[in-house]
Amino acid sequence: MNPALSIVFFTTSSGAGFALMMLVGLGVPLGLLPANPWFGVTAMVIAGVLAVSGLVSSTVHLGHPERAWRAFSQWRSSWLSREGVLAVLSFVPAAIFAFSWLIFGKIWGFAGLCGIVAAAGSVATIYCTGMIYASLKPIRQWHNFWVVPNYLALGLMSGFLLLDLVERFWVPWPTVTAILTAIAIVVAWWFKEEYWGFIDTSAAPSTIASATALGRRGAVRILERPHTEDNYLLKEMGFSIARKHATRLRLIARLAAFAAPVVLTLIALVWAGNAGVVAAFIAVISAGLGLVVERWLFFAEARHSVTLYYGADAV
Amino acid sequence: MMWRERWRDYWSPRETIDPSPRVSDEVKYTTCYMCACRCGIKVHLKDGGVRYIEGNPRHPVNKGVICGKGAAGIMQQASPAKLKKPLMRVGERGSGEFREIEWDEAMATAIGWLKPIRETDPKKLAFFTGRDQSQSLTGFWATQFGTPNFAAHGGFCSVNMAAAGMYTLGGSFWEFGEPDWERTKLFLMFGVAEDHDSNPIKTALSAMRARGAKFVTVNPVRTGYSAIADEWVGIRPGTDGLFVLSLIHELLRADKIDLEYLVRYTNAAWLVIQAPGEARDGLFARNADGHPLVLSGAGGVADAMGAGVQAKVVGETTLPDGRRAVPVFQLIAERYLDPAYDPDTVAATCGITAETIRRLAAEIADVAFSQEIEIAQPWTDWAGRRHETMRGRPVSIHAMRGISAHSNGFHTCRALHLLQILIGTIDVPGGWRYKSPHPKPCPPGPKPAGRPSQISPGKPAGGPPLGYPMGPEDLILDEAGGPARIDKAFSWDAPLANHGLMQMLIRNCWAHDPYPIDTLFMYMANMAWNSSMNTTETIRMLTDKDPATGEYKIPRIIYSDAYYSEMVGYADLILPDTTYLERWDCISLLDRPIGGVDGPGDSIRQPILVPDRDVRPFQDVLIELGVQLGLPAFLNAEGGPRFPAGYKDYIALHERAPGVGPLAGWRGETETDAGRGAPNPNQLDRYVANGCFWKYELPPEQLYFKHANKDYLETAQKMGFIGNSDPIILQLYLEPLQRFRLAAQGHGDVVPPPEASKRIETYFDPLPIWYEPFEWARVDQSQFPLHAITQRPMQMYHSWHSQNAWLRQILGSNRLFMARSTGRALGLADDDWVSISSHAGSIRGQIKLMDGVNPNTVWTWNGIGKRSGAWNLSEDAPEFTKGFLLNHLITDLLPGGDLANGDPVTGQAAWYDLRVRVEKVAAAEAGTTAPTFATMRHPPRSERLPEVLRYGARR
Amino acid sequence: MTDLPAPVPGQKKLGLVIDLDICVGCHACASACKEWNSGGHMAPLTDFEPYGGEPSGVWFNRIHSFEEGDGDGARTVHFPRSCLHCDEPACVTVCPTGASYKRAEDGIVLVNQDICIGCKLCSWACPYGAREFDEDVGVMKKCTLCIDRIYNETLAEEERLPACVMVCPTKARHFGDLGDPNSAVSEMVARRGGKDLMPELGYRPVNKYLPPRRDRMAPLAPVALPQEAEGGNRLLRWIDKVLSR
Ligand SMILES: Nc1nc2c(c(=O)[nH]1)N[C@H]1C(S)=C(S)[C@@H](COP(=O)(O)OP(=O)(O)OC[C@H]3O[C@@H](n4cnc5c(=O)[nH]c(N)nc54)[C@H](O)[C@@H]3O)O[C@H]1N2
Ligand SMILES: Nc1nc2c(c(=O)[nH]1)N[C@H]1C(S)=C(S)[C@@H](COP(=O)(O)OP(=O)(O)OC[C@H]3O[C@@H](n4cnc5c(=O)[nH]c(N)nc54)[C@H](O)[C@@H]3O)O[C@H]1N2
């Protein structure tokens, strides 16, 4: 699949944003995080900006952005619609939560409830994002068990990384967060490895033979494409990436998205103060870049069944 | 409930669909011309433009269907390459630098060039036409002008099929006959990719398959029609003749021959004089009134023409004059029973196993002789004898350019006809049938005119330029016995060049051989590109100047095209034509009509759109030139124009022979005469009212055995198709060829020059022979191990459709296809860039490997690569950057340069004799095609090419 | 509404049956489709760089070609590809706006151009590449099964067929109700062993493809030509034959 940058960016940033929103919305009412409103505002603003800019960038590739609002209508069948609805819905309690915190200087019952609701909405939103891809049968690399857990885990991980960084400006030594962050990264890494392992080994459900209902006489090969130049289908879904190129990018993703952040988080765990802040900051940047690469690969390595009509043997 | 609906409709309102939109404001009928198949079309017009073009369900040719090209006619009309106004060249030839001029200036210029020629030396005008469907006008015009130098595209197209067919059967595979699609049980197709009968063949093939008839395709490539065949015989190009003669060998060996048919309808029993070295050797033994003789069952000889005469097919007699004579069949049997034609002997050469050849022969024999069919339909033969039923052997054959485009094509096509006739399958149920107005006498009457004695200044020529020589005395030679035509047709180079030799035109005009011409006038032929052999060389000749005078070697070129083709770029004066939707046209029985096996027919085109440009129908322009030049046939008694409304009037009023004109329908005062009848001024209205075609349905008793069917022959004579109603006798043994051969042996007063006699003697064999295509012998085959051929893409017509926004998306560039095994051996993979080299040079293109191709053969789609700047495409068009043209490698002369690269009998261009070598190119060269030429400037006032095309967008 | 219409017993399912046995790959159906629809319900079928370097455009029907098998037993197969009007069309259910929908009355899958936001998700969800995005208009387009022909009262009865079916010179395309087991198309599918494309994905296409027939490779009736007696003059066998003209 063609890795359109708008979508790559949208999924990573909104994932991180909603995850952070989830952590704050949940952590503060439960007293696991500092009650300082400025911490809350900073965290929630960062979360909001990431989530919103993600959503906005996702409308960039629409043919009719001005009609985007219609996308809220089909929540009964469409995961894309559900994602939109839930995203918007989670902003409401999140906003109440953040403002009341700012206004009253503390989290009280209802606001806390809003926080928890927002948290729930956020998780659900990320879940929907995952399901948009997981529900697409023509793409084996997407239509599998591992996609949704990956989205959740990677979101959670990026949320924790952000939290770990922000929290340090109020709490010199956020041990629990740091430890949880490290764990989240390791868990996400594991899910990603499982995912890669799966797409590398799982059998292709569709073949050039099943796509053409041929094969009785033996192997089926493409002779001529319908048109000599590429069309929309090929530009959008014909994108494919060389094995070795992919392996190289996977390595970069491994290092930037997981290895480096884990190490840096552990460094930040032992060194309090500025050193910790710096380490956590680099961890966030590194993970951010790493996840963009990971997400780019998520598209680039996905092979659509339509390519079977253009020469692919199996997808 | 209610609110839910509202709520839903607010977010995602239901679509309202109009299931019954009015398709068009008006529907007009005409004839398609996106190719030469002549399908009837219904053109839907809306808001002044074309909304939709579909097939005319009532039309005899296509019965409602149309093809990929026909359905893209809208985009032809929308093409930015349409010429807008007459053009006068201002830059060098090929630069594309033109000045727009008014029609008055254009006509004045043309007249200024043509008039002096006609008044001094008419042959200095060479008038040649390409895809011309109005040859009955253009040929007539040439005759009126007085030049012998006229022909259309047949010489490079399929004259081998036409000549072999017309001399043997009085019909031909090419246009003038077709298999009995409804009844045939075994159909063999030789070398056909698309053909002129595009839609009828497709429709028939699928019906045949559904019926369970067997379809065998003999073709080095398994695409298109061949893809749906039951059996693919991947023959080696150029070897069909040998393969077919081997089939004949098997059939003779097993005595699976229809002797009854042979004696009744062919010259198989005619006695041939056996007197080696004598002037009459190999001619038919004739009686006093010139009738051929047969060996009578009663003993002695008898008049072959006698009804019911008892004849022997094998035996020998001594004629009164003491000469030996044997029946034709005996010569055939002796020759083809020779072990040289044994399947085991020919297998390797043909690339077909001996088992396959034997099995196919057995299948043919089985279907022909054990699966005869009989129709309960009485008929009367030429001698007035009534037959209760029509019996036939359901084996049929069709063949086209895979056979004809070789230097052995004439004899190979003859071999196919011999096979058809030996098993008695000509115009019988289940066999191969004539399309009216055929059969004609074999060959038809008119002989070519154009000898110096028939050409004189200011006068029409002594007769039509093209025809059918019966012997050396009919050749068109100058006083010295050399060629008298600029293309050397009907000379010793190509005695039976019935369609002329357009492929030699530009070389000879350039070389001033046999003489210089003054003006080259061409119509609808892209001779600067895809219809020329050796295109690079041809371009050089078109632009070559005489160093002394600085004049072009070909002084003047007038050209009529409708679009900005490569050829336009090389002409001096351009007469812009209309598109096929903007003019009157006539698909005439005098040319290549739409007649079918069930009866004659013809059709017209009517103007459907008014040109939005300053262009004129070429035929109108030609007639106007005729008037201004004072050509008698175009003037009335008062010296004014005889056809004031131009071609429209000519179609309805012109008479070729008394009562015979361009159109056969609705003739005579009563508008009821068919074929022959007084001109009818309302004729065109009648055609328009009938969907622009006329079809005459023959009664059932005339549908078969047309060559010997009394009622049919009388009908045909009445309609003016044939001069008399004598039976048409199929010519297994071609006496005219023997006459040329005798001349080569020095007999008679018209004899070939010494250097030609060997060739004439060898190739003018009165019975089919096979020989290696000439190019093979003249190149080092180890250097050029592969055969290279082209195929017609079904969705593209030659050069026409690269300007078509829809069709060029389907095929914007071409690949060289090669067998996977061969590719592997050469270390080639899909998409590799390769150089393709022949003795003439190298071109570059991209490769695609496949299974369905003979391993010694490579092929590509024809005419896709284009000259940069032509057709008003932008410079980065894939047609220019990736597409390639095989023609650069195919030479008009054989290696050595002494002989034309064509058939020695007809002169037909031998496109498919090409031998090549294929090599992977260095990375540096990969990525672009070669050769490329300087970009041709787009003509004046060409609008900017649209980035986006929104045809049909509701405004 | 993008959730699918509840299937009713005997549901009408209009669709195409395509005969791979006789398709010669002429592209007539492709350009006829382009031509009809260029003025039809989904007009225009925009083209990009029509006379330029990378010409491309919106087509609802495209003709591929394949080779099946190796060597002599192999054959070339031309393969027309258009929307299959699936029974379980995820292209419909994924649509966030309801622009993509399946008609309850005949099962035709359509796009409502007035509300499509051009998110392209449906084209990802279609395994068969039957959805064509019009960059210029910014909406998704697709085969309408010629909705503006098949019910068109301004057309003669026999012309109320999809353009691609009308035009096909080999009659390799058939239109009808595949929901009705007794319809001509259903019977043809049964008789010829019509197949689904990518059944494993569970879209349950309505359109069916008829596989190539088995060739009549073996002689119709195996016959061996009689061997004539060895040696001797082969012409003698005809020497006494006398036939009448
Ligand atoms: N769509 C379309 N239709 C056309 C045309 C077009 O350009 N486009 N052109 C029209 C014209 S002008 C003509 S003349 C006709 C020609 O109609 P065709 O005769 O069908 O033309 P070709 O494409 O030359 O087909 C030649 C076929 O013979 C095969 N072949 C080549 N060499 C040999 C050989 O030695 N033996 C055998 N058995 N086969 C061989 C090739 O593989 C190819 O399939 O088509 C007409 N119809
Ligand atoms: N390599 C290779 N070369 C071949 C062949 C092959 O098989 N292989 N086939 C050969 C054969 S059989 C043939 S017949 C020739 C065909 O080749 P040509 O005879 O050159 O025919 P086209 O290229 O089809 O068209 C000639 C010109 O007609 C113009 N034209 C189209 N419509 C109109 C109109 O309405 N009015 C006017 N005035 N002009 C119009 C086109 O723009 C084009 O420039 O090609 C030959 N060349």
Ligand code: SF4
């Ligand atoms: S075959 Fe196609 S292009 Fe040729 S006349 Fe018929 S419809 Fe027109």
Ligand code: SF4
């Ligand atoms: S029109 Fe018919 S034969 Fe031609 S490509 Fe389409 S389905 Fe095949």
Ligand code: SF4
């Ligand atoms: S073929 Fe594709 S577009 Fe058509 S209904 Fe099926 S899934 Fe949808």
Ligand code: SF4
């Ligand atoms: S592109 Fe249009 S039809 Fe397709 S899913 Fe998006 S909104 Fe629906």
Ligand code: SF4
């Ligand atoms: S049914 Fe109509 S829209 Fe669909 S492919 Fe055929 S012609 Fe095109």
Ligand SMILES: [Mo]
């Ligand atoms: Mo031709």
